[in-house]
Amino acid sequence: MPNLLSIENLIKSHGDSRLINDITFGVDEGEKIGIVARNGTGKTTLLRMIAGVDAPDKGRITFSSGLKIAYLPQEPEFIGQTVGEAALNGVDLDKMDQDDRQRYTDRLAKELSRMGLPDLDENIAHLSGGQRKRLALVRVVMAEPDFIILDEPTNHLDITTIEWLENYLKRSRATILMVTHDRYFLDRVCNRIIELDNGKIFSVNGNYDMYLRRRAERIEAMSAELARVKNTLRKEQDWMSRQPQARAGKAKFRIDRFYELKERSQVNLTEKNVQLDTRSSRIGSKIFEAEKVCKRFGEKIILDNFSYIFARGEKVGIVGINGVGKSTFIKMLQGLVPLDSGQWVVGETVRFGYYSQDGIQFDENKKVIDAVNEIAEDIDLGNGTRIAPMQYLQRFLFSPADQQKYIYKLSGGERCRLHLATVLMRQPNFLILDEPTNDLDIITLGILEEYLADFKGCVIVVSHDRYFLDNIVDHLFVMEGNGVVKDFPGNYSDYRQYLQEEAKNCESQSGTKETSKPRRSAQRPQKMTFKERQEFQSLEKELQILGDEKKALEDFFANGGGDDFDKKSQRYNEIQDIIDEKELRWLELSEKE
Numbered sequence: 076m077p078n079l080l081s082i083e084n085l086i087k088s089h090g091d092s093r094l095i096n097d098i099t100f101g102v103d104e105g106e107k108i109g110i111v112a113r114n115g116t117g118k119t120t121l122l123r124m125i126a127g128v129d130a131p132d133k134g135r136i137t138f139s140s141g142l143k144i145a146y147l148p149q150e151p152e153f154i155g156q157t158v159g160e161a162a163l164n165g166v167d168l169d170k171m172d173q174d175d176r177q178r179y180t181d182r183l184a185k186e187l188s189r190m191g192l193p194d195l196d197e198n199i200a201h202l203s204g205g206q207r208k209r210l211a212l213v214r215v216v217m218a219e220p221d222f223i224i225l226d227e228p229t230n231h232l233d234i235t236t237i238e239w240l241e242n243y244l245k246r247s248r249a250t251i252l253m254v255t256h257d258r259y260f261l262d263r264v265c266n267r268i269i270e271l272d273n274g275k276i277f278s279v280n281g282n283y284d285m286y287l288r289r290r291a292e293r294i295e296a297m298s299a300e301l302a303r304v305k306n307t308l309r310k311e312q313d314w315m316s317r318q319p320q321a322r323a324g325k326a327k328f329r330i331d332r333f334y335e336l337k338e339r340s341q342v343n344l345t346e347k348n349v350q351l352d353t354r355s356s357r358i359g360s361k362i363f364e365a366e367k368v369c370k371r372f373g374e375k376i377i378l379d380n381f382s383y384i385f386a387r388g389e390k391v392g393i394v395g396i397n398g399v400g401k402s403t404f405i406k407m408l409q410g411l412v413p414l415d416s417g418q419w420v421v422g423e424t425v426r427f428g429y430y431s432q433d434g435i436q437f438d439e440n441k442k443v444i445d446a447v448n449e450i451a452e453d454i455d456l457g458n459g460t461r462i463a464p465m466q467y468l469q470r471f472l473f474s475p476a477d478q479q480k481y482i483y484k485l486s487g488g489e490r491c492r493l494h495l496a497t498v499l500m501r502q503p504n505f506l507i508l509d510e511p512t513n514d515l516d517i518i519t520l521g522i523l524e525e526y527l528a529d530f531k532g533c534v535i536v537v538s539h540d541r542y543f544l545d546n547i548v549d550h551l552f553v554m555e556g557n558g559v560v561k562d563f564p565g566n567y568s569d570y571r572q573y574l575q576e577e578a579k580n581c582e583s584q585s586g587t588k589e590t591s592k593p594r595r596s597a598q599r600p601q602k603m604t605f606k607e608r609q610e611f612q613s614l615e616k617e618l619q620i621l622g623d624e625k626k627a628l629e630d631f632f633a634n635g636g637g638d639d640f641d642k643k644s645q646r647y648n649e650i651q652d653i654i655d656e657k658e659l660r661w662l663e664l665s666e667k668e
Contacts, residue, residue, distance in 0.1 A: 229260055395555065618654065
């Protein structure tokens with residue numbers, strides 16, 4: 076495959092900190108690359124430099140000539156005042172002939188409708204965060220790019236739109252470079268993962284699941300190498316510690332080797348992680364009840380006679396398309412939005428902790444430590460352990476220097492960690508989380524999932540992160556619109572499978588009804604032609620061979636791999652795509668049997 080992008084010896088610093096430290100890599104045509112790293116390690120900075128928004132301190136970024144490049148930033152900016160002007164993104168329709176102009180505007184209207192966006196004349200200022208992100212995606216699709224750069228594309232999107240985008244990117248011929256914390260998205264779209272760590276990169280061919288395996292192997296190998304270096308260093312230290320005359324005449328290279336070993340031994344493989352070990356307060360037997368709760372805004376109905384009794388330890392996810400009222404629902408629980416009728420009945424021991432997607436409501440001109448000190452002078456971790464705010468903030472990766480930062484200077488990830496810290500320090504026993512996964516890195520998300528899995532109180536979570544929902548919730552409130560809320564017993568993947576089975580049943584019933592009616596000759600199903608029959612038989616043989624090869628590769632991976640690991644990983648992904656394509660054709664032909 077031809078190389079489309081070359082990055083050579085790239086360096087970028089932020090203040091005294093070097094974010095990107097002399098990295099070099101290339102991107103070939105057809106690659107779909109996900110970049111993963113902790114918050115604050117330069118992922119967005121790297122994408123902005125590649126997109127030409129920022130300049131590196133040193134190094135070179137080179138694209139192949141003639142490439143059409145589209146860039147989706149985390150927070151899109153738009154040209155013009157209306158949806159139509161923003162969607163056109165500077166495209167001059169007057170330069171097109173009448174037919175091309177008509178085709179372009181028809182396609183634009185179709186894409187806007189697909190994304191559920193308002194009319195072309197709607198003012199951009201009236202759009203929600205999710206609508207703005209979908210409008211930015213329309214610009215990307217309309218550009219028909221060869222190379223797509225995406226920074227957190229799933230933020231602010233509902234799950235339906237995320238799944239559409241996932242399928243679009245998977246089938247697109249465009250080369251893709253993206254940053255996302257959505258683990259299912261990474262796993263299903265990407266064929267290569269690049270990890271950014273300590274300013275350097277580590278590349279793995281394969282999807283996110285493959286990257287996790289290879290990362291574990293790399294850390295294990297690095298740990299073994301570090302142990303070997305330290306063991307050798309101890310012996311050399313004994314030699315160096317002897318009297319100078321005892322070393323007289325010894326080779327200079329051994330002294331040089333000692334200092335080289337000493338430098339290599341300074342590598343710190345210990346990862347700094349957020350520590351979520353704050354205990355929840357005791358919760359009684361009576362938790363929380365909803366009694367015939369109703370809420371509407373004009374013609375739009377949010378809840379219609381909603382009743383429910385929460386049990387101790389219950390964990391529920393709320394899902395639904397953007398605009399259906401998910402955030403309104405949990406704001407009503409907090410008393411932030413009044414009910415039209417009905418009531419909430421809250422147990423005396425319930426202590427709510429509310430994580431809002433709107434972020435922290437602190438004075439932006441306060442320092443981090445001062446803001447936390449205003450909430451409490453010490454924090455109870457449970458079991459009689461109390462610590463000072465400074466110690467507590469260090470558990471959320473705020474160093475003493477970071478604690479002196481003004482809040483307006485915090486990054487998105489730092490704001491999320493501070494917000495989470497202030498919620499948990501109050502020892503809530505009923506957590507209400509509205510989009511908690513936005514701006515958190517994958518490592519911190521995993522730690523939060525472990526904390527919530529062991530949490531003894533109740534949890535209500537609104538999230539578009541399917542992996543997060545699958546790991547946390549016992550059941551779902553599915554908000555279908557018009558006030559309808561269905562209680563589904565299972566996680567999001569269970570619900571998705573249920574919807575697919577329902578769709579198949581509907582198709583099956585529809586087909587049964589049609590076949591039960593007398594048909595005219597024109598309605599008879601088509602039969603396979605001779606050529607199609609040969610293709611059908613050939614597909615069966617090919618699928619058998621591909622299935623055997625896939626099974627052999629799975630056995631290879633299960634046994635720990637060996638030589639040509641990267642090459643076989645790439646082949647595994649290729650096989651899966653080929654099988655998907657051939658199975659689809661096989662199904663099309665089988666309907667003519």
